[in-house]
């Protein structure tokens with residue numbers, strides 16, 4: 001598991017989505033293009049990364065579901081990364 005705290009300044013290191021690679025576990029939204037549908041985050045594993053990291057192919061971890069979803073990079077978040085609220089509450093690293 002990645003260390004999300006900077007050793008130099010003790011701040012939280014920002015999530016860099018371009019560093020998501022195959023095999024990473026993520027939260028993703030699979031149905032955000034259906035109007036009126038609630039946005040539901042699901043856990044999944046990245047099995048493919050699109051050109052310039054603008055989308056990811058993600059397999060849902062839901063039981064019995066082995067479907068691969070093509071997910072926009074705006075709708076994906078590393079599973080073990082601090083939630084966005086953490087960055088609002090604590091020091092954010094600016095040195096690395």
Ligand SMILES: [Zn+2]
Pocket residue numbers: 006007008009010011093094095096
């Ligand atoms: Zn730092």
